[in-house]
Amino acid sequence: MNNVPFKGVIAYPVTPFDSNENIDIPLFKKQVERLVKTGVHGIAPLGSTGVMPYLNDTEKEAITEATMQQVAGRVPTLVGVSNLTTERTLYHAKFAEKSGATAVMIIPMSYWKLTDDEIVKHYDEVASKISIPIMAYNNPATGGVDMSPALLKRLLEIPNVTMIKESSGDIQRMHYLRNELGDEVAFFNGSNPLALAAFSAGARGWCTAAPNLIPELNISLYDAIQENDLVKARAIFYKQIDLLKFIVAKGLPRSIKAGLDLLGVGGGRFKSPIQPLNGNEIAELDGILSAIENEVYQS
Amino acid sequence: MNNVPFKGVIAYPVTPFDSNENIDIPLFKKQVERLVKTGVHGIAPLGSTGVMPYLNDTEKEAITEATMQQVAGRVPTLVGVSNLTTERTLYHAKFAEKSGATAVMIIPMSYWKLTDDEIVKHYDEVASKISIPIMAYNNPATGGVDMSPALLKRLLEIPNVTMIKESSGDIQRMHYLRNELGDEVAFFNGSNPLALAAFSAGARGWCTAAPNLIPELNISLYDAIQENDLVKARAIFYKQIDLLKFIVAKGLPRSIKAGLDLLGVGGGRFKSPIQPLNGNEIAELDGILSAIENEVYQS
Amino acid sequence: MNNVPFKGVIAYPVTPFDSNENIDIPLFKKQVERLVKTGVHGIAPLGSTGVMPYLNDTEKEAITEATMQQVAGRVPTLVGVSNLTTERTLYHAKFAEKSGATAVMIIPMSYWKLTDDEIVKHYDEVASKISIPIMAYNNPATGGVDMSPALLKRLLEIPNVTMIKESSGDIQRMHYLRNELGDEVAFFNGSNPLALAAFSAGARGWCTAAPNLIPELNISLYDAIQENDLVKARAIFYKQIDLLKFIVAKGLPRSIKAGLDLLGVGGGRFKSPIQPLNGNEIAELDGILSAIENEVYQS
């Protein structure tokens, strides 16, 4: 089988800013350290949660390097390097590789809808010039282009495109990949409310920002699946579903940062135009977190 | 808990016609007998598969009575009684009850989109005048109206509306029902390609026409779930997914009848405007059935 | 050019019921008489507005005959004869022809999505057995099947399918028909808020229930288009747009009947499950009608 350095729960840190909208590296490192210590199986900076597209080149490089320093090889790292242009995507992929990233994640960002051939060429161009594996990431809600399962299958023919992250929220896409490519295909789920269904369908891992707030529940869901205990997995899933739905509905950066503030870790500020949750939303999140705390962590 | 007489695999027979587009009761009884003998846990005539909306009142009554005679109490029966008007829905619900049906299934058919209040009133009007339980059926692709999970929850407050059949294909709807109503809620999955995900999410049963063609695979999926063996359930699911996708893509009446012809049972003819599958489609179905036969039944 | 007996504003009466949900023929005749006297260019009973799919065969026949008696040849008539089955569609098409209808309107109603070939066969079967022209009606929001412009073009090859009514609300469909078939193609607009755009695109007529409430505005829009006075047509259109949007948003039978009540004509009751507008909705409609009255009819 190909080079697939990930399984289990891959955690996505936020990118914290200070009051001048500059990145706050010390807080970022603190958040990353906390994630690693929870026992997650990978760290993925510069994802959607990390508002990668809103950062300039310098900021992206600083976050990449800070991640490598802080993780220090304890778990594999997956660095987001997507860009509208192929040239900038390649630039950041090379930077990540040189910095020591285990793999890079690429979503075909779009302003103009890309043809399938353009997308294949885009991945192929980057893949041919780096040596670490690539996770192809489908998320039409953010990237603006929807890669069909057939296109994803085609991308997996590029030697170092070895992993798929599916965030469309459509479980049938995962069925297709598994059915077409066999039980060794490395597809990861990126849609939080689909965590149980995706693991049931055979997903190798779960790419999620939720471990910033409820790492034990996220990891124990994966463990129950590994133990082939569906009844247990289902019970654990329903304990966290309200939180999973909330963070998706309100936007991951906004809701995770609010949650980190509520937990006393500190989420950091935002880069405009993205703004914090409002008071009612924060109160709703507080209620969800408290209910989980009461049910799970004190029982 | 309420009166929920179903669990497991509920099988939907087709309605066969003769060359004059009249219903073929002897063939229908033969098909029903064959379904009962496979070991399915319920029989549901006059469903979407049974092209209920295309039948006149006399034909519906004949199918209802033939089902009762043939099933003869060996498994519970669920009779479709939906109609555009409340008056006709009530008429057929009463007929089903009098004929001995275990329960009735009602989808809010629409030409004009119904408001939530109109739908609640429609169910309430029928429910208050019969004594057997009602399964509320959501299938926007056929019925033309999409009942939200919140509306389905509201319908379950009507005393003898005790079951939900969800066929929207959106696993999140099932999460909602289970999360809002607890693990005793009786929701059934009506979307064939969602069978594994729905059972994982806690569905009590699977309403499906597939047992006309591959009953062993359908029932053994349910059995594996009952044994809490997800690995086994997943393997069984992927053996049948091509067939499940095909029958949905091509339309259940067309594809099940073609499959029954291929299996030598005889599917019967159609009522216009619905026509049989074309030659290429039948060949594709034959290939899928043969692949299953080779892998499953001869291994 | 083919046999196209319509142009201008074709008015759709409602079907009034009494308190026992039986049709109220005297009130229906009164409403039809009022419509004819406004100067509309055609009368179309048993349309969506007339809740045709909710009526039984006897009721449909009574409405058809009442229309013929009351219109008495003063304007052409267009009778809805659609049904889920081809057999019933043909039955009602023959009845309409025998009763003296100028033409029949057929929408391919669906429970199971029909293939293009099934739809063509359905129309062809009916068309070959009647002599009056057929208007093929596309309205995916009610009928549940969306006929592409290419399919509509194909239907126009059937000898007495001579007219298209497009209610999808997509102006590009009309552009396609006109562009493909030339300026003699007889397409009619059935989407009220698209009235100005459709006439601008070359629609031959407007199929609408609005003349039950604001006939002068509807007819004067058509007149301005005939006079090639776009500035005037635009001004007239914006005077009625609030009403056009309201009746579509709330459902034509509900809103037109409420409007007829407000105007003192009497709209009649409903057949369940369809219910009247609620008090707030009726007040909103009253406000819209009063604003039009003040601006238009008293200036």
Add this chain to the structure above:
Amino acid sequence: MNNVPFKGVIAYPVTPFDSNENIDIPLFKKQVERLVKTGVHGIAPLGSTGVMPYLNDTEKEAITEATMQQVAGRVPTLVGVSNLTTERTLYHAKFAEKSGATAVMIIPMSYWKLTDDEIVKHYDEVASKISIPIMAYNNPATGGVDMSPALLKRLLEIPNVTMIKESSGDIQRMHYLRNELGDEVAFFNGSNPLALAAFSAGARGWCTAAPNLIPELNISLYDAIQENDLVKARAIFYKQIDLLKFIVAKGLPRSIKAGLDLLGVGGGRFKSPIQPLNGNEIAELDGILSAIENEVYQS
């Protein structure tokens, strides 16, 4: 009325690249000169057609300055300054103002869906720091966020947001703006196949890349509307609809550059991942342009 410096046909140039994917300023100036000479009523560099989001800051500034030099005040200019971050949007807005742009165009680009409040704050932040007017641009298909008519109305309350460009392709959005804000509201159509419907609805102008290929037809459509001659406008519109549909279906940068090559002007190369049309597509475009040439320019 507010400061609205545009009406009529506003032409969008492409951004040509050389074989190294660097911008080709001499070719850009030649294309701009040609557009100005056709008689269009405004020039809009760095639009979607100009692949603005794919350019780096230096490239955007060079295109802005080249436009000002070449147009030299002969027609008003509208410069695209949109960016994911508010900071970069403001930076480019200030640069455009300083360079002499008549106005700037801003689409709320998104990776994370923005809330209405975030969008208002984004516009307000930029608007308060420049003095030239802003055109708020809605195009969910490219920008990824869909601004409702109600939000657009709210944006028009910001003092120098004086114009709306609607590219959603939904004529009802324009009806809403006109109906809510009166006949002085300055909305522009950005959906090419909607050109006739939008002018009929009262659009003040048409933002389009089509004048790169068929300027006479675009301008004469506007002239016919100004003359209140709908019959003539309709005839002119149907002469160009195939071209308008093609350039939208295939993507404006790809199709306009191919067309400029076919016309002998030269369209320039692309920046990856965007690639040229393939041979079949170019042949189809050639056929459309030839048909227009034969019908329009030689008659």
